[in-house]
Amino acid sequence: MQETYKAEEIFKQFKEHSISEFFRRNSQMLGYSGRIRSLTTVVHEFSTNALDASEEAGILPEISVVLKELGEDKYSVEVSDNGPGIPQRIVGKALATILAGTKFHRYLQQRGQQGIGAAGCTLFSKITTGKFIHVRSSTEKESYECDITIDIKSNKPVVENLVKREGLQRGTSIQGEFANVKYERGEHGVYGYLKRTALSNPHAGITLREPDGNEVIFTRSSNELPKRPKEIKPHPLGIGVNDLVELAQRSDSRKVSSFLVETLSRVTPSKIAELRNITGNDIMEQDPKSLVWADAENLVKAFRAVKWIAPELDSLSTIGEKQIDVAIRSILNPKFLSVVERRPRVFRGGIPFVVEAGLAYGGMAGKEKKGEGGQRYAEGNVLRFANKVPLLFDGSNCAISEAANSIDWKRYGISNFEEEPVSVFVNLSSVYVPYAGVGKQAIAQEEELVDEIKLALMDCGRILQRYISGVKALASKETKYKTIMRYVGQLAADLGEITGKSSKQIEASLRILVESKYKVMEESGEGPAESEAENVAENGSDAEI
Ligand SMILES: Nc1ncnc2c1ncn2[C@@H]1O[C@H](COP(=O)(O)OP(=O)(O)O)[C@@H](O)[C@H]1O
Numbered sequence: 001m002q003e004t005y006k007a008e009e010i011f012k013q014f015k016e017h018s019i020s021e022f023f024r025r026n027s028q029m030l031g032y033s034g035r036i037r038s039l040t041t042v043v044h045e046f047s048t049n050a051l052d053a054s055e056e057a058g059i060l061p062e063i064s065v066v067l068k069e070l071g072e073d074k075y076s077v078e079v080s081d082n083g084p085g086i087p088q089r090i091v092g093k094a095l096a097t098i099l100a101g102t103k104f105h106r107y108l109q110q111r112g113q114q115g116i117g118a119a120g121c122t123l124f125s126k127i128t129t130g131k132f133i134h135v136r137s138s139t140e141k142e143s144y145e146c147d148i149t150i151d152i153k154s155n156k157p158v159v160e161n162l163v164k165r166e167g168l169q170r171g172t173s174i175q176g177e178f179a180n181v182k183y184e185r186g187e188h189g190v191y192g193y194l195k196r197t198a199l200s201n202p203h204a205g206i207t208l209r210e211p212d213g214n215e216v217i218f219t220r221s222s223n224e225l226p227k228r229p230k231e232i233k234p235h236p237l238g239i240g241v242n243d244l245v246e247l248a249q250r251s252d253s254r255k256v257s258s259f260l261v262e263t264l265s266r267v268t269p270s271k272i273a274e275l276r277n278i279t280g281n282d283i284m285e286q287d288p289k290s291l292v293w294a295d296a297e298n299l300v301k302a303f304r305a306v307k308w309i310a311p312e313l314d315s316l317s318t319i320g321e322k323q324i325d326v327a328i329r330s331i332l333n334p335k336f337l338s339v340v341e342r343r344p345r346v347f348r349g350g351i352p353f354v355v356e357a358g359l360a361y362g363g364m365a366g367k368e369k370k371g372e373g374g375q376r377y378a379e380g381n382v383l384r385f386a387n388k389v390p391l392l393f394d395g396s397n398c399a400i401s402e403a404a405n406s407i408d409w410k411r412y413g414i415s416n417f418e419e420e421p422v423s424v425f426v427n428l429s430s431v432y433v434p435y436a437g438v439g440k441q442a443i444a445q446e447e448e449l450v451d452e453i454k455l456a457l458m459d460c461g462r463i464l465q466r467y468i469s470g471v472k473a474l475a476s477k478e479t480k481y482k483t484i485m486r487y488v489g490q491l492a493a494d495l496g497e498i499t500g501k502s503s504k505q506i507e508a509s510l511r512i513l514v515e516s517k518y519k520v521m522e523e524s525g526e527g528p529a530e531s532e533a534e535n536v537a538e539n540g541s542d543a544e545i
């Protein structure tokens with residue numbers, strides 16, 4: 001007979017793991033896989049926090065990244081900013097508790113949204129080197145420095161060596177040691193990441209000190225802070241059951257009905273009456289804190305049965321057509337460029353987003369073109385951004401790549417998208433970007449997003465097509481001109497003989513005639529440049545040759 005085991009024995013093994021323990025085992029989910037990528041992830045997490053914090057405080061960001069090589073595959077990373085600082089009482093939680101931050105459940109377009117990034121770096125430092133991270137920070141009230149690490153079992157911070165300081169400049173500086181990482185000056189490493197960050201954030205001044213001491217300065221090219229994204233309330237159609245339960249737990253309202261009016265956008269007393277008809281009175285009269293999963297599920301279902309005014313769309317901040325134009329020109333130096341900013345849209349019925357796209361042709365555009373030092377300029381020929389943050393990895397899972405690959409580029413005069421000198425640029429901005437993974441390197445392939453990105457690229461494609469057909473027309477005009485001109489001398493001589501008139505005069509008249517019809521007047525800008533300018537005015541987009 002087969003031996004049997006008692007439940008008590010089996011469940012002796014039962015343990016609860018903290019979220020930090022989970023990510024210790026699955027650090028690749030946070031972007032820590034591959035040495036070059038891991039170093040980029042650390043810089044990405046610290047610099048996105050620096051940009052978010054200074055923008056929220058209304059300060060033009062000045063970010064410095066200092067890398068030092070400590071040994072084989074071991075580096076020190078220090079990222080400093082001139083932002084608002086982190087109050088000392090919460091610095092441990094902010095930097096060493098996974099799922100803690102100021103950006104949760106806020107419908108505000110920011111780079112961070114989950115409260116994982118900074119603590120993920122602290123965790124990665126601990127698991128690869130066993131070291132604490134060192135933090136210096138100054139707010140308007142206090143200045144201090146300390147060492148911080150994460151207690152993996154409890155997901156709680158450990159803060160040591162706290163020292164108050166006098167008169168530090170405002171801002172935060174975080175330094176840590178990391179192993180299993182590597183610096184290479186390539187487009188997929190820290191260098192390429194910061195270069196693209198500078199391009200999509202012209203208001204930021206960024207300095208990188210490479211491990212060999214070389215300093216690279218990505219100069220601020222605009223002294224204007226981008227339009228401040230507006231914080232909005234979640235729309236009933238954009239909210240899931242889980243979010244609703246969490247928001248209800250934190251609510252101070254007395255009843256679910258008032259909680260909904262206060263917390264969500266577009267919920268008015270008359271909408272509550274409509275919802276009441278669907279859900280019944282009991283749910284609406286409850287204390288929100290007692291809202292259970294099944295109630296929340298009923299509410300979310302009821303939301304979908306009611307007609308709503310669309311969410312506010314002025315909550316988004318874009319890079320802007322002008323800046324995208326400058327950015328693409330400086331990376332790819334293309335012969336032709338079209339840039340399009342679409343109007344804001346809504347996905348999942350309630351989450352606003354907006355797509356900006358650019359299409360570059362010629363110059364360094366295209367897949368395998370090599371830059372100085374033989375570096376590739378793009379991952380494939382698609383440059384991807386979400387909320388102005390460059391996405392360098394996991395391209396095959398991304399809505400942007402999916403959209404670019406599903407377009408029939410032949411219709412726009414590009415017979416082979418993979419091979420021709422063509423690159424696309426896309427930035428998707430939203431109060432909530434649905435990333436395909438916690439590493440935030442790819443946007444989930446949701447149909448509404450993919451469709452909108454496709455439309456943006458097709459807008460760009462139409463402008464490009466006019467350029468390409470303009471170039472072809474020019475080329476055929478040029479050929480005709482040259483062919484006819486070859487015979488003008490002989491023809492004039494023959495006509496002179498037949499008519500007895502001066503063949504020189506005949507030749508001069510013939511030349512004027514042919515030139516007026518076929519000569520390509522480069523100086524006057526004849527050809528695609530001019531027609532393109534008209535098209536562009538029509539489309540409200542920017543394009544030059
Ligand atoms: N450089 C910084 N300046 C000010 N606050 C910061 C900085 N870095 C991190 N923080 C705070 O720490 C929190 C946690 O950061 P993080 O773990 O990266 O999560 P997220 O960015 O998703 O909120 C942020 O929400 C912010 O409040």
Ligand SMILES: [Mg+2]
Nearest residue numbers: 049112117118
């Ligand atoms: Mg962050």
